[in-house]
Amino acid sequence: MNSEQNVVCAKTPVRVRNPHIKSLSVDHLYHIALDTSDINKLETLFGDVKFVCFGGSPSRMEGFVDYINRELGLNENGHCPQNYAAGTDRYCVYKAGPVLSVSHGIGMPSLSVVFNEIVKLMHYAKCRDVTFFRIGTSGGIGVEPGSVVLTEKAVDGEFSHFYKMFILGKRVERPAIVDEDLIRDLEACGRDDDDFQTVKGTTMCTEDFYECQARLDGAFCDFNEEDKMAFMQTLKDHNICNIEMESLGFLALCRHAGIKGAVACVTLLDRLKQDYITVDIPKLKLWQLRPQMLISRYIKKKIGAEFG
Ligand SMILES: O=P(O)(O)O[C@@H]1C[C@H](O)[C@@H](CO)O1
């Protein structure tokens, strides 16, 4: 790979960095239940996609497509959104105009599978100038619960910003490099009259929700409250604002694919104060909407700038 291949360029089509793909008569995007047997259909259905928004839960992503439809003034008849991945129960894929809304499940392996297939889908559909977002939830570190954190750096449990994988028995490291312009533009989508704050910060991305996030309430735990609080202090020393489970892989894969990407997560609790999530369902739903609002404002600005 030369350095140019890694440059994120807004005007390039979505590429697939795999020479073997060309020799497939039909490519089966198995986990989203789509294939290339009718490639023109993929282009017709998805060729206008400019923004792909990922989030863990299928119902959140179904809610997001309703929200974005309303925000963009689409689907005025109120039809139920179509799940294009309905042939599988692994993930969901919805579409509202130029926006695709995709669930990724929990953790980087689950994210990576759907990410591969969505990149290929965007490629086959001949999409251009596509931006990816992760709109998620997280645990805050000394941040008011309900705040939105825009990830300006993602690190793993050893504070490394490399996403590590094993390929053919070898360890491969891919850097998670944040698109600073995109983060700045998203930050500008926060408003003074928002009833929540939007902050930029470092996100720690873990392999697990319990032990790896220093929780004392999992099924396993070999440390005590004092150890946990010492670790929390270390996180603060590294300017870590929140913890979740996908940002590192997501940003590294975006970079590797040459796609602009950003992560916006609401914090559900302050980990300096508690381990368990006590926010009630109505409030959780409102809070989950906050990163969606920011991304929607960004999308509307972009669409306005391009077409309005
Ligand atoms: O997008 P979501 O809310 O799924 O992100 C976080 C990180 C894990 O996937 C999950 C853990 O509860 O929430």
Ligand SMILES: O=c1cc[nH]c(=O)[nH]1
């Ligand atoms: O504490 C939390 C909350 C949401 N998601 C996480 O990964 N951690």
